[in-house]
Amino acid sequence: MLDNLTARLTRIAKTLRGEARLTESNIQDALREVRVALLEADCALPVVKDFVAAVKAYALGEEVIGSLTPGQALVGVVHRELTRLMGEANVGLDLAAQPPAVILMAGLQGSGKTTSAGKLARLIAAGKKKVLVVSCDVYRPAAIEQLKTVASQAGVDFLPSAPQDEPLEIARRALEHARTRYYDVLLVDTAGRLAIDEAMMCEIAELHAALHPAETLFVVDAMQGQDAVNVARAFSQALPLTGVILTKLDGDARGGAALSVRHVTGKPIKFVGTGEKLDGLEPFHPERMASRILGMGDIVSLVEQARRGVDEQQAQALAEKVRRGRGFDLEDFKAQIQQMKSMGGLAALVDKLPAQLTGSINPAQLHDDRQMRRIEGIINSMTAQERARPELIKASRKRRIAAGAGVPVQEVNRLLNQFEQMQKMMKQMRKGGLARMMRAMKGALPGGR
């Protein structure tokens, strides 16, 4: 996700780092790159213009003076402005209403409302709340059926509705049902609609009036183009939105919608959706997202994801090891592979590492589950001593391991090479790649001096 933007901005920062000072002309080149990068990431043109102007104003202003290098200063400004654009901090759901607190989902066709509804229901139910879901989508064939399946997967209650019902009737009935049966939260899925379809926009406004939702969430596809701005504006005019869910963020090279939706609606992005599995919904952290765009990686988010997916202690130990790059052995490598499996694969994790590190990883390798299983098999064929000290493994041990795992010796070599690379990567990070970047960041921000 956001790979292109990350790569681009990383490159800009690099060229600027070579410069002695920040001048009107060299900043101009960098800003043009920022503009093109943002446009290619589908960030809306007016938002891009505002953004570039703001960055320029700050970069040429007093705030740059006194920081370590001009390049770092500009990256700092870009980072801060990106964060500001996406909203200052993560905003969670506000369900502090008299139960049942109603959540209304709205958005275009195919934006991911029903899938997100299931994910959200699961997340809320995990917080020990009694959740009821209902579908008001009487238009798309089998939409109700889809929510029913998703609800049962999420382990929450589903109130049946039928295509011949009136959406408003379904909503009233659901509200009554939820009230009399003491549900904490009622989640209402709606049909996808075009912002220019007046009848349909009226319908959802009526639904909103009848339900008095605590949260009205606008679901938007992260791959959406320039039009995201118009759609978001139209929805926020028709409905008092309280937040945004950004879906399909596991796609490639996009995310401009994240930058512009908040700017246009003024509403916080509360969650991001990744993948079709029901655990693929994460709180949105603007600060971390900005860091990720700048190629600084996202260790914190990685740890959080790990915490939910695997044993917390193990995750902390792993994060500690990632940070230190010390004592990382094949046993950990194996544990990591197992954790990755429960966290939605290696790709999801790699996404959170700094751009300069991920460049050295071949994505095709990452996705091959079979290969992961094979690696596990190879490691399983090693003794505890070999796992702790891989340098022990020479020709004859390699042959034994290969025979034990049922693979050619070359595979064992490849694994050891990969492991070595990984160890190097972690050492690099420990040597302050990350820490230094963070410090530089602080120096560039006005409050950090």
Added chain:
Amino acid sequence: MFGFANKASEEKASWSARLKAGLARTRAALGGGLGALLGRRKVDEALFEELEAALLTADCGVEATQALIEGLRARARKERLEDGEALKGALKQALLELVAPLERALEAARTRPFVIMVAGVNGSGKTTSIGKLAKWLQSQGLSVLLAAGDTFRAAAREQLAAWGERNGVPVIGQAGGDPGAVVFDAIGAALARRIDVVIADTAGRLPTQLHLMEEIKKVKRVAAKALPGAPHEVLLVLDANTGQNALAQVKAFDEALGLTGIVLTKLDGTAKGGVVCAIARQRPVPLRFVGVGEGIDDLRPFAARDFVEALVD
């Protein structure tokens, strides 16, 4: 001459009207704004800049936009175009030259059964498009069979079955089965029942999910096993709302499957369609159909001239 010569002129008018209505916002960004601009103004640098912004806002993409603007600029210099009206004509011509090669009709009657495989990202409108496509093929006098190859998403099979019921088209599917097996069965059934066209649905997938891309390659291979030469058409369904990622999708699916056509859906919303220009420049896969509405008849063959007219006028 506009691609619908065989249709009644009345129907053509309503179709053009609908396409125009669908592209109203794009026109507001591109044509509407430009129409007002171009009519009165002199051709100067500010005008080109506004033109550039308008093309960018219509999702044409940085690369295609710059190329179009450069071309227009060169032409304005060479032919001494001085008023906006002439510039508008030049823009139309440039756009038409760009997208005209994409206009190539689907010939589903050339073999029997003609197997169409449909792919795309999640939520792009595959299943809905298949329903509409089935209706269109029936209107061409062809019998159709649907294969519910989306065995992953909740209720995808039911959704396709509902479309099948509406059109009176048989649907082959199995709960939670292997998509390849479903397609294999469907082709077998079509051979046995002497059906003209098989349309195979597949689960939505993002090109970054490499294991799913491998899976869909397998579905294609299985189709070829069931019937040598199949699938005869591999369609990518693209959501017109998608920005520059549409290009990445076309490239990724083309590399995996060898696309023979694109269906552009949801063109009835607001500003969009410009991504067609980017696709035409970088990966010119024929644009077989565009969807401009929710009704079952709202899927029609792409007509480049109509598209450009609707975009600019």
